[in-house]
Amino acid sequence: MTDTPKLSANEGIKERSRYLRGTIGEGLRRSETGSLVADDTQLTKFHGIYQQDDRDLRPERRRKKMEPAYSFMARVRIPGGVLTSAQWLVMDRIASDFANGSIRLTTRQAIQFHGIIKTNLARSIATINEALLDTLAACGDVNRNVMSAANPFESPAHAEAWKLAGRIAGHLAPRTRAYHEIWIDGEKVHDGASEATIEDDEEPIYGRTYLPRKFKIVVAVPPVNDVDLYAHDLGFAAVVEGGRVVGYNVTVGGGMGMTHGEPTTYPRLADGLGFCTPEQAVDVAEKVVTVQRDFGDRADRKQARLKYTIDRRGLDWFRTEVEARLGYRLGEARPLAFERTGDRFGWTKGADGLWHLCLYIANGRVAGEMRTGLRRLAESHDGGFVLTPNQNLIVTRVSGGRKRLVETLLREHGLLGELTGLRRNAMACVALPSCGLALAESERYLPDLVTELEAAIERAGLAGDEIVVRMTGCPNGCARPYLAEIGFVGRSPGVYDIFLGAAFDGSRPNRLYKAKVPQAEIAGLLGPIIEAYGRERRAGERFGDFVIRTGVIPAPTGAPAEYHEPVAA
Ligand code: SRM
Numbered sequence: 336m337t338d339t340p341k342l343s344a345n346e347g348i349k350e351r352s353r354y355l356r357g358t359i360g361e362g363l364r365r366s367e368t369g370s371l372v373a374d375d376t377q378l379t380k381f382h383g384i385y386q387q388d389d390r391d392l393r394p395e396r397r398r399k400k401m402e403p404a405y406s407f408m409a410r411v412r413i414p415g416g417v418l419t420s421a422q423w424l425v426m427d428r429i430a431s432d433f434a435n436g437s438i439r440l441t442t443r444q445a446i447q448f449h450g451i452i453k454t455n456l457a458r459s460i461a462t463i464n465e466a467l468l469d470t471l472a473a474c475g476d477v478n479r480n481v482m483s484a485a486n487p488f489e490s491p492a493h494a495e496a497w498k499l500a501g502r503i504a505g506h507l508a509p510r511t512r513a514y515h516e517i518w519i520d521g522e523k524v525h526d527g528a529s530e531a532t533i534e535d536d537e538e539p540i541y542g543r544t545y546l547p548r549k550f551k552i553v554v555a556v557p558p559v560n561d562v563d564l565y566a567h568d569l570g571f572a573a574v575v576e577g578g579r580v581v582g583y584n585v586t587v588g589g590g591m592g593m594t595h596g597e598p599t600t601y602p603r604l605a606d607g608l609g610f611c612t613p614e615q616a617v618d619v620a621e622k623v624v625t626v627q628r629d630f631g632d633r634a635d636r637k638q639a640r641l642k643y644t645i646d647r648r649g650l651d652w653f654r655t656e657v658e659a660r661l662g663y664r665l666g667e668a669r670p671l672a673f674e675r676t677g678d679r680f681g682w683t684k685g686a687d688g689l690w691h692l693c694l695y696i697a698n699g700r701v702a703g704e705m706r707t708g709l710r711r712l713a714e715s716h717d718g719g720f721v722l723t724p725n726q727n728l729i730v731t732r733v734s735g736g737r738k739r740l741v742e743t744l745l746r747e748h749g750l751l752g753e754l755t756g757l758r759r760n761a762m763a764c765v766a767l768p769s770c771g772l773a774l775a776e777s778e779r780y781l782p783d784l785v786t787e788l789e790a791a792i793e794r795a796g797l798a799g800d801e802i803v804v805r806m807t808g809c810p811n812g813c814a815r816p817y818l819a820e821i822g823f824v825g826r827s828p829g830v831y832d833i834f835l836g837a838a839f840d841g842s843r844p845n846r847l848y849k850a851k852v853p854q855a856e857i858a859g860l861l862g863p864i865i866e867a868y869g870r871e872r873r874a875g876e877r878f879g880d881f882v883i884r885t886g887v888i889p890a891p892t893g894a895p896a897e898y899h900e901p902v903a904a
């Protein structure tokens with residue numbers, strides 16, 4: 336008898352999957368349903384594909400005794416978010432040929448397509464591959480898209496950070512050939528008969544059952560914390576001397592997700608692990624991943640992220656284990672400071688002498704007129720684009736002579752305009768109607784809530800002031816709401832928990848201010864606090880700091896209870 340806890344169902348699915356094949360190939364050929372079988376829907380995640388159904392249509396289809404309106408979301412993995420104009424045009428084409436007409440920029444420098452029906456799925460993925468991009472490992476229990484500080488053309492340090500993101504992404508990519516068999520060489524879909532062929536597949540880093548849970552890595556270039564370093568399983572913060580990266584401070588154990596009413600689940604900011612040289616960074620990433628592979632909880636998926644492994648075993652134990660695998664000690668972390676999170680909008684001049692224009696894209700949703708504008712731009716602009724870690728878009732490498740032309744085109748299509756500092760720093764997750772886990776609206780609601788809050792912002796004379804506001808439709812934290820100065824987390828339809836007090840530079844989380852607030856009451860609750868901020872703030876004081884100094888909330892410490900127990904009744 337052993338008291339080893341029973342492995343979670345997903346572990347069995349992975350183990351039996353023959354390196355992520357399952358029966359996906361057969362499922363794609365079955366025409367009597369728009370869905371795949373349940374086990375395969377877990378495996379497609381490793382291929383960057385989620386089965387979803389339109390939740391707006393659920394009641395009607397249930398009434399009509401029809402199966403749910405199944406379709407698929409495909410997430411394109413783009414390390415550091417760098418795209419050529421030609422690649423943008425392919426993404427644009429996929430949006431109308433196969434998806435719901437929109438391109439969705441994510442909070443992790445990737446692109447999502449929603450609404451792809453099963454019969455279009457393989458062609459969508461093959462088209463993405465033709466553009467030299469892929470969806471492999473964009474989701475699933477593996478290392479996901481690696482983010483790096485936007486944008487690589489800004490400085491040599493940014494370029495190095497981007498290259499590191501690419502090297503890590505390549506090194507930690509799954510090696511299984513299942514992805515190519517299923518999506519690219521569709522006609523040769525593996526029949527599963529030949530064990531020997533499959534055994535040729537090896538996953539030297541992951542093994543047959545991959546990781547216990549998703550894993551996320553970022554590379555930051557201080558003083559800008561656009562990647563939200565502390566929200567991630569593993570972070571590298573560039574230490575720059577004389578304009579060059581001399582190494583990286585390594586952070587581990589960040590994560591945002593939690594479950595309402597379950598205090599053993601909580602957001603957690605990453606801890607410092609040490610310092611490594613640029614040459615050591617990929618090896619450090621591999622060893623951190625393998626420690627989590629071997630010690631992460633494979634019984635309870637709610638306890639399976641690296642943050643819980645570290646809290647269970649301790650940071651010192653974790654460092655010792657990583658260093659034993661590296662065969663050397665990590666250095667002392669160097670002093671470094673961040674000044675801000677979020678994106679810097681408008682024009683900046685890069686080290687390349689060219690200009691880069693950061694555009695605000697509301698919740699990352701590129702559709703309609705906006706999409707037309709960006710298509711027209713991509714057709715005439717060969718400098719490319721960079722997706723930011725905050726759902727926005729940078730038009731890169733514009734010559735000084737073309738700046739006016741680019742601006743005119745973007746203005747014509749509503750892509751440039753005056754916005755309050757609150758709106759420019761607003762970010763919402765997808766939520767309804769596609770996200771199966773959403774408890775409340777997010778992307779479709781936040782813009783209206785910001786409009787309501789803007790009344791108080793105008794009264795307080797804060798139109799130009801940046802305040803970080805983020806919303807998610809459930810506590811999983813996809814828009815990193817626990818690092819917002821004002822965070823909204825969906826509880827049930829039309830009802831939100833309000834979190835206040837994160838640091839503008841992303842180094843301190845917020846805490847639960849008030850739970851279960853009906854949406855009609857939010858502006859009434861926050862308006863007076865915003866107005867008091869306008870009147871009483873000290874020079875340079877940020878909103879997140881103000882609510883602590885004036886006693887609206889006690890200073891957040893990151894203790895798990897602070898995400899579950901509200902300050903205000
Ligand atoms: Fe997320 C699950 C969307 C960034 C934490 N996330 C989901 C799913 C796939 C829902 C599902 O499992 O069925 C959502 C798909 C919605 C849809 O219809 O498109 C979804 N997550 C997103 C995106 C698209 C939000 C956005 O509006 O941009 C982001 C895609 C990122 C990417 O390109 O890779 C996205 N998700 C995040 C982040 C932010 C980040 O990584 O910086 C987090 C918090 C950080 C973290 O991981 O701790 C995040 N997503 C989650 C979680 C909770 C994970 C946890 O261990 O606590 C889930 C649920 C789960 O994994 O069980 C989840």
Ligand code: SF4
Nearest residue numbers: 764770773808809813
């Ligand atoms: Fe869905 Fe929740 Fe993520 Fe929003 S935070 S996309 S509702 S899983």
